Amino acid sequence: MDTRHMRYFVALAETLHFGHAAARMNMSQPPFSRQIAAIEKTLGARLFERNSRNVALTAAGRHFLEECRAVLERFDAACRDVQLVASGVKGELKLGFMMNAAYSVVPALVRLYSEKRPDVRLVLEERIPTDIEEMLIEGRLDAAVTFGGSPATHLRTTLLARDRLRLIVPRDHRLAKLEIAGPTDLASERLIAAPASVTPTLRDAIRNYCASPGVVPHFALEPRLQHTIIRLVAEGLGIALIPQSLCADLAEGLVSRPILDAPEFDIVLCASAASSNPAVPALFEVAERLGGG
Amino acid sequence: MDTRHMRYFVALAETLHFGHAAARMNMSQPPFSRQIAAIEKTLGARLFERNSRNVALTAAGRHFLEECRAVLERFDAACRDVQLVASGVKGELKLGFMMNAAYSVVPALVRLYSEKRPDVRLVLEERIPTDIEEMLIEGRLDAAVTFGGSPATHLRTTLLARDRLRLIVPRDHRLAKLEIAGPTDLASERLIAAPASVTPTLRDAIRNYCASPGVVPHFALEPRLQHTIIRLVAEGLGIALIPQSLCADLAEGLVSRPILDAPEFDIVLCASAASSNPAVPALFEVAERLGGG
DNA sequence: CCATTTCATACCTCTGAGGTATCGATCAGC
DNA sequence: GCTGATCGATACCTCAGAGGTATGAAATGG
Numbered sequence: 001m002d003t004r005h006m007r008y009f010v011a012l013a014e015t016l017h018f019g020h021a022a023a024r025m026n027m028s029q030p031p032f033s034r035q036i037a038a039i040e041k042t043l044g045a046r047l048f049e050r051n052s053r054n055v056a057l058t059a060a061g062r063h064f065l066e067e068c069r070a071v072l073e074r075f076d077a078a079c080r081d082v083q084l085v086a087s088g089v090k091g092e093l094k095l096g097f098m099m100n101a102a103y104s105v106v107p108a109l110v111r112l113y114s115e116k117r118p119d120v121r122l123v124l125e126e127r128i129p130t131d132i133e134e135m136l137i138e139g140r141l142d143a144a145v146t147f148g149g150s151p152a153t154h155l156r157t158t159l160l161a162r163d164r165l166r167l168i169v170p171r172d173h174r175l176a177k178l179e180i181a182g183p184t185d186l187a188s189e190r191l192i193a194a195p196a197s198v199t200p201t202l203r204d205a206i207r208n209y210c211a212s213p214g215v216v217p218h219f220a221l222e223p224r225l226q227h228t229i230i231r232l233v234a235e236g237l238g239i240a241l242i243p244q245s246l247c248a249d250l251a252e253g254l255v256s257r258p259i260l261d262a263p264e265f266d267i268v269l270c271a272s273a274a275s276s277n278p279a280v281p282a283l284f285e286v287a288e289r290l291g292g293g
Numbered sequence: 294m295d296t297r298h299m300r301y302f303v304a305l306a307e308t309l310h311f312g313h314a315a316a317r318m319n320m321s322q323p324p325f326s327r328q329i330a331a332i333e334k335t336l337g338a339r340l341f342e343r344n345s346r347n348v349a350l351t352a353a354g355r356h357f358l359e360e361c362r363a364v365l366e367r368f369d370a371a372c373r374d375v376q377l378v379a380s381g382v383k384g385e386l387k388l389g390f391m392m393n394a395a396y397s398v399v400p401a402l403v404r405l406y407s408e409k410r411p412d413v414r415l416v417l418e419e420r421i422p423t424d425i426e427e428m429l430i431e432g433r434l435d436a437a438v439t440f441g442g443s444p445a446t447h448l449r450t451t452l453l454a455r456d457r458l459r460l461i462v463p464r465d466h467r468l469a470k471l472e473i474a475g476p477t478d479l480a481s482e483r484l485i486a487a488p489a490s491v492t493p494t495l496r497d498a499i500r501n502y503c504a505s506p507g508v509v510p511h512f513a514l515e516p517r518l519q520h521t522i523i524r525l526v527a528e529g530l531g532i533a534l535i536p537q538s539l540c541a542d543l544a545e546g547l548v549s550r551p552i553l554d555a556p557e558f559d560i561v562l563c564a565s566a567a568s569s570n571p572a573v574p575a576l577f578e579v580a581e582r583l584g585g586g
Numbered sequence: 587c588c589a590t591t592t593c594a595t596a597c598c599t600c601t602g603a604g605g606t607a608t609c610g611a612t613c614a615g616c
Numbered sequence: 617g618c619t620g621a622t623c624g625a626t627a628c629c630t631c632a633g634a635g636g637t638a639t640g641a642a643a644t645g646g
Contacts, residue, residue: 002295031635045379052642060379067371078360086338086353324604
C-alpha cells in the first residue's frame with residue numbers, strides 16, 4: 001500500500017466505475033482492476049461490492065475512503081509545504097530578545113516581519129543577554145535582539161538601534177533637581193544594577209562611568225531584570241542608570257534625567273551563522289530597514 | 294513520493310545515519326541513499342545537510358518529519374482499521390427507532406450493544422414508523438426498532454418485546470373509577486391518537502378495538518407523537534389508548550387502566566437484508582438475547 | 587437472442603527499486 | 617603528516633512488479 005494505491009482507491013470510490021476511474025488515473029482498465037484487487041488482498045477486506053454490472057462501496061470501503069482523503073490531503077500539503085519552508089516563506093522562527101528591547105525595537109521588528117512572512121510562526125523568548133548568547137550558539141534560538149559588541153563566535157549581526165544610559169531617581173530625590181547629572185553626582189549614592197553575569201554590557205558601562213573620577217561605585221542591590229530595578233528605585237532603595245528606551249513611561253514618583261557623556265551601546269539583531277533556518281534572512285532584511293531608518 | 298519514501302525519510306531523520314537507517318529498512322545503504330536523493334529531488338528542496346561525516350536535518354526536513362509522522366500514523370491506522378470495520382468490530386451503525394420504543398427496549402439494546410461493540414459508533418435516529426420503513430429500504434438506516442408485522446420488502450426481523458394497548462385518562466375522569474375498561478366504555482369519548490400515516494399499526498389496532506361493538510370511534514385530535522398525546526390527555530382534551538410501555542411514569546393528574554382483551558403488537562428489530570453493514574449481525578445477536586429473555 | 591457494456595484474466599514489456607563493488611572525502615590515532 | 621577506518625555517493629547489474637494489449641465472462645437492454 002502506498003499513496004498511489006490510495007489515489008486509485010479514491011478514484012474508484014468516487015466514480016464507481018473501473019473504466020472511468022482508470023482513465024482519471026491515466027491508465028487502462030485491466031491494470032487498474034488488478035491494483036484494486038491487490039489493495040483488497042493486502043488490506044484483507046473487501047472495499048467494493050461488485051459484479052460485472054455494478055460497483056458499490058462496502059462499509060469498510062466507506063470508512064477507508066474518509067481516511068484516504070484525509071491522509072492524501074495532508075500528504076499533498078506536506079509535499080507542497082516543503083519548498084515553502086525551504087525558501088523561508090513558511091515555518092517557524094525562534095526569536096530571543098532581552099527585556100529592555102521589548103519596549104523599543106522588538107514590537108516594530110515583529111510587526112514588519114509578520115507582514116513580510118505571515119506564514120512563519122514567530123516564537124518569542126524573553127531572556128537575559130548571557131542566556132541569549134548561549135542559546136544562539138547552541139542553536140536553540142534562530143536569532144535574537146540583544147546588545148552589540150559581543151565578541152561571540154561567528155554571529156551575523158546588524159544594527160537595530162542605539163541606546164544610551166539615563167539616570168532614574170525618585171521624584172523627591174536630591175538629584176531630581178538637576179537638569180543633567182555627572183559621574184561625581186553619583187559617587188555617594190546607592191546604585192542598583194543587574195550583575196555582570198546577566199548583562200555584562202550594561203554593567204561594565206555603568207561601572208566605567210561611575211569609576212571615571214576614581215570613585216568606586218556602591219552597588220546596593222543587584223536584581224536580574226531591568227523592571228525590578230525600576231521598581232526598587234521607585235521604593236526609594238537607591239538610584240539607577242538604565243537604558244533610555246526604558247524611561248518612556250515611568251511609574252508615578254519616578255523621574256529620569258540625562259547624564260553627561262552618557263555611555264552608548266548598540267542594540268542589534270544577531271543570528272548564529274550556523275543557523276540554517278531559511279526564515280532568518282527575511283528577518284535581517286526587515287532589521288536593516290529598521291536600523292537604516 | 295509514496296509511503297515507502299516517507300518511511301525511508303523518517304528512518305534517516307531519526308538515526309541521522311544512512312547505514313543504520315538502511316538497515317532499519319532492511320536494505321543496503323547505496324539504494325537507500327539514492328531514494329533519499331530522489332525524495333529531495335522530487336520535493337525540490339534539501340531535507341538533510343550532509344557531508345561524508347555528518348547528517349543533519351534542515352528546517353524543511355524538520356517540518357517534513359512532523360508531517361510524515363502524522364501522515365504515516367494515520368495511514369497505518371486506516372489500513373489496520375479496514376479489517377476491523379469489515380468484521381463489524383469498528384465502524385458506525387445508524388439505528389432508527391420510534392419514540393415509544395425509546396422507553397422500553399432501546400436503552401437496553403443500546404447498552405448491550407455498546408458493551409459488545411464499544412468501537413462501533415451508534416447513530417440514533419428517532420423517527421415515526423412510516424419514515425423508519427422508508428429509510429430502511431433506502432439504506433439510510435442500517436437497522437431500526439419498530440412495530441412488527443410490516444409486510445415490507447426483504448427485512449430481516451427479530452422479536453424484541455410484546456406490548457399492548459392501555460387506557461390513559463385524567464385522574465378525575467369518570468373512567469378513572471373503573472378497574473378495567475372495555476370497548477363500550479370508550480364509545481362516547483373523545484379519542485386522541487396518531488394518524489395512520491404515522492403509525493398504521495397503532496391506529497388500526499385502536500380503530501378495530503373501538504369499532505368492535507359497532508360504534509364508530511370519535512378521533513378528536515391527531516398529533517404525530519405519543520408524548521404529545523399524553524400531554525393533551527393531561528390537559529383534559531380527551532382520552533387515549535397508548536402502548537403500555539409508555540405508562541410507566543405518567544405525569545401528575547393522569548392515571549392508566551388496563552383494557553379488556555387489549556390488542557397486542559410486536560416490537561421488533563429489523564434491518565434491510567440488503568444492508569451490508571457488518572456491524573449489524575452483532576446487533577441481532579444482542580436483540581435475540583433480549584427477545585428471548 | 588444478439589449487441590453492448592463492464593469487470594476479470596492471460597500474457598507481454600519495461601521501468602525502477604534494490605544489490606554488489608567501489609570511489610572519494612573526512613577524521614582519529616600514531 | 618601519513619594511514620586506516622568510516623561513511624556517503626556513484627556505477628553497473630538484476631529482477632519484481634506496474635502498466636499495456638488482447639480477450640474472456642457475466643449481465644443488461646432492445
